[in-house]
Amino acid sequence: MGTYADLVNPSVLTQPTYQPGKPIETVAREFGLDPTAIIKLASNENLHGPSPLALAAAMRVLQEVNYYPDGATTLLRDKLAEFWNLAPEQFLVGNGSSEVMVLLGQALLRPGDEVVYGSEAFIFYKLVTLLFGARPVSVPMPAHTHDLDAMLEAITERTKLVFLACPNNPTGTTNSPQAILDFANRLPEHVVLCLDEAYAEYLDDAVDIRPLIASGKKIVGARTFSKIYGLAGLRVGYLYGAAEFIALLQRVRQPFNVNLVAQSAAVGALDDTEFVSRVRAENLAGLSQLEQALTALKVAFVPGHGNFMVFHITNAEEVFDALQRQGVIVRPLAPYGMPDSLRVTVGTSAQNERFLETLWNVIGKK
Ligand SMILES: Cc1ncc(COP(=O)(O)O)c(C=O)c1O
Structure with missing residues (x-):
């Protein structure tokens, strides 16, 4: 049996x-x-x-949970567009940034593809890689810091995706904005760089990848409301990048992947400077x-x-x-x-x- x-x-x-x-x-x-x-x-x-403004916004919609949320997360993407001075079409919202990373894997990875990340990088990158039958390529991190030159050397024709967290979890280390920009600029055309910015709001000098996105570099930023905004329990995060790529990623998400309360709270959080x-x-x-x-x-x-x-x-x-x-x-x-x-x-x-x-x-x- x-x-x-x-x-x-x-x-x-x-x-x-x-x-x-x-x-x-x-x-x-x-x-x-x-x-x-x-x-x-x-x-x-x-x-x-949690952010008080987020909490107030969450409470306001609790009475409406008999309705489905807006599957297109329109208000939140409009708010994000205003916040980042980008277009709403450049944002994919998910049930935490973990979900948007899974969607990235789902859209990009086939068995035999390679995914490059640091040996002491957030373990979820390995899980996403294996989930889609791709091959993890783990690059040693001397002094617990991403070695960007070694990561470049690890790129092959099979590499599809690179994950880089700044600051990295669990090590807490980061690479300088200039080093990240140079790294992104040196990546070949067939590789997508996912810069995981889950803790970027804690930095004084976070890198700004918007000019790279505008210049056509294959890069996306992953952000979350779980950390500095204090909304880990609500599960909401997002990816931003080229509208063309985001439109493809939108195809692989569930119709209502971000709940009503989380969407409202995230809009409130963005005002809570x-x-x-x-x-x-x-x-x-x-x-x-x-x-x-x-x-x-x-x-x-x-x-x-x-x-x-x-x-x-x-x-x-x-x-x-x-x-x-x-x-x-x-x-x-x-x-x-x-x-x-x-x-x-x-x-x-x-x-x-x-x-x-x-x-x-x-x-x-x-
Ligand atoms: C580096 C990093 N990225 C992403 C996440 C996922 O966060 P969430 O799915 O809550 O947005 C975490 C959570 O601990 C993290 O440490």
């Missing part, structure tokens, strides 16, 4: 699953803790809360709070440019576990080939303090 495993597409059997940060409820149950006493610093969420500036400033203060304290604790770290930071520690799994038992959830990096490192999301100043005290408790006792 056949099993379901005999029935599925064989690639499903080898497809890895994404391992998210542990939810508070799960840790509370596992260790018998009070969920309200747990802090989750494991998924690079915005611990300053005050919130964005406040979060950026608090995040910078949080990064230096962590850097100073980790230096004092003699814990080596990678200086971060997003809302998170990697630190190196022996027995990282044990430390991760001990932190959890004391109600602090961080992220182990063994799945990224960094078994001696953990990643912590920058929280409020009080949460950062709690993390640092708990860490000291844990490593001081060893």
